[in-house]
Amino acid sequence: xxxxNLEEIQLGQLAEQNGSxxxxxxxxxxxxxxHSNSLKSVTALAKKKLVTIPDSVNDKAxxxxxxxxxxxxxxxxxxxxxxxxxxxxxxxxxFEKESAESRDMDIKEWSTAMLPDxxxxxxxxxxxxxxxxxx
Numbered sequence: 001x002x003x004x005n006l007e008e009i010q011l012g013q014l015a016e017q018n019g020s021x022x023x024x025x026x027x028x029x030x031x032x033x034x035h036s037n038s039l040k041s042v043t044a045l046a047k048k049k050l051v052t053i054p055d056s057v058n059d060k061a062x063x064x065x066x067x068x069x070x071x072x073x074x075x076x077x078x079x080x081x082x083x084x085x086x087x088x089x090x091x092x093x094x095f096e097k098e099s100a101e102s103r104d105m106d107i108k109e110w111s112t113a114m115l116p117d118x119x120x121x122x123x124x125x126x127x128x129x130x131x132x133x134x135x
Contacts, residue, residue, distance in 0.1 A: 001042045001094075001111075002054050003057070003058050004091050005038050006039065006057045007058075007061035007087070008087065009032050009035045009036055009039065010057055011028070011065060011068065011080065011083060011084075012028040012029065013032055014065060014080075015080050016028040016029050016032065018068075018072065019077055019080065020073045020076060021074070021131065021132060021135070023128045023131050023132075027080075027084070027124060027128045034117060038117070041110070049104075064083060068080060074135045077135070078132045078133070081129035081132050084128075085125050085126070085129060088125060092115065092122065095111045095112075095118060099111040099115065
């Protein structure tokens, strides 16, 4: 969850800066805000559980950032939306699995609580993706 949040924040900041479409910039801003809040809550949960979590993006996320930052204009916008679709589909699958299978009630409850926001994000991404495809 921490890695997902860190990646979404980093890519969202890039979208705010490099997006050529107002919808993409707005989506980036929404991702930064929402995933910053999620990062705070998962950090609090990790602290409660005495679990160490990463404080920087992993290599996969850094590669995604590098690939995306090389693009511009509508190519950037489309690539960002595509990354957000893939990322949120994977995040939803991960959180659904944890909410169904975790033996730790705190983690199970936290995962379940995060799912509506992740699904909402995916809906926003699909809408933004459709607008980018029309460009």
